[in-house]
Amino acid sequence: xxPSTADRELTVAGVALRFLAxxxxxxxxxxxSTLGGLLFTLNAxxxxxxxxxxxxxxxxxxxxxxxxxxxxMGYALTAIVMWAIQGPYYTTAYIAKAIEVxxxxxxxxxxxxxxxxxxxxxxxxxxLLASKVGLRPAPAGxx
Amino acid sequence: xxxxVATLALAAVALASAACGASAASQPSGPAASVDxxxxxxxxxxxxxTPTEVKVPAGKAFQLVFNNEEGLPHNVAIYTDxxxxxxxxxxxxxxxxxxKVYDVPALQAxxxxxxxxxxxxxxxxxxxx
Numbered sequence: 001x002x003p004s005t006a007d008r009e010l011t012v013a014g015v016a017l018r019f020l021a022x023x024x025x026x027x028x029x030x031x032x033s034t035l036g037g038l039l040f041t042l043n044a045x046x047x048x049x050x051x052x053x054x055x056x057x058x059x060x061x062x063x064x065x066x067x068x069x070x071x072x073m074g075y076a077l078t079a080i081v082m083w084a085i086q087g088p089y090y091t092t093a094y095i096a097k098a099i100e101v102x103x104x105x106x107x108x109x110x111x112x113x114x115x116x117x118x119x120x121x122x123x124x125x126x127x128l129l130a131s132k133v134g135l136r137p138a139p140a141g142x143x
Numbered sequence: 144x145x146x147x148v149a150t151l152a153l154a155a156v157a158l159a160s161a162a163c164g165a166s167a168a169s170q171p172s173g174p175a176a177s178v179d180x181x182x183x184x185x186x187x188x189x190x191x192x193t194p195t196e197v198k199v200p201a202g203k204a205f206q207l208v209f210n211n212e213e214g215l216p217h218n219v220a221i222y223t224d225x226x227x228x229x230x231x232x233x234x235x236x237x238x239x240x241x242x243k244v245y246d247v248p249a250l251q252a253x254x255x256x257x258x259x260x261x262x263x264x265x266x267x268x269x270x271x272x
Binding site for chain 1: 190213214215216218235236260261262264
């Protein structure tokens with residue numbers, strides 16, 4: 001029998017991956033919080049909220065952990081692209097971006113382990129959403 | 144699959160570790176050994192420059208004393224205009240409180256734009272005359 005997502009998250013590897021993801025998220029949040037200015041402070045706050053969302057034991061967060069992982073990957077990727085466009089390019093920024101690249105890799109691995117193929121998960125969730133709003137019947141095996 | 148996951152996780156850890164090992168590489172140096180006593184000075188405090196208008200000699204290289212008075216990373220970067228599309232000089236980013244003396248290449252007579260590259264809202268004008 002295929003274990004549920006929550007079951008699969010409770011392995012040593014799962015806990016280690018989640019710990020690593022939270023540590024990396026808090027690391028880049030801390031760096032951004034030391035830079036001053038509204039934009040960096042908001043960015044740090046976003047990372048902090050995401051770090052909490054990655055581990056908070058609330059049913060809604062657990063149900064949509066896949067979305068939190070994808071969202072944080074997109075958030076980090078956006079931060080990297082924005083930095084690549086406008087800089088500034090100096091040591092602290094390189095450290096922050098290396099952490100963000102690492103974070104994306106860890107989140108991707110965690111996603112594969114906990115949720116499976118991202119494309120399939122998104123398709124399944126979109127189909128489920130469509131069924132809930134009455135656009136089509138619920139897919140087999142919907143959560 | 145497990146091997147791929149482990150490899151990717153190790154790569155991420157190695158990348159983060161390498162990044163942290165590179166810290167403190169650009170710590171600010173103190174004031175230069177010989178500083179022109181008439182060198183113009185700019186201070187950074189509360190995410191703003193003081194003064195916001197600086198006069199410098201035209202046509203010859205000069206020193207610019209940058210006092211970063213707060214514990215945030217700042218620099219002084221000089222551009223042709225406020226669009227900040229053409230950089231003429233980019234000072235090292237330093238985290239205060241510290242003082243950095245920049246050796247700025249000669250500017251032709253005219254008005255130039257300067258800003259902090261980390262916080263672009265910190266800006267001012269340089270008049271070369």
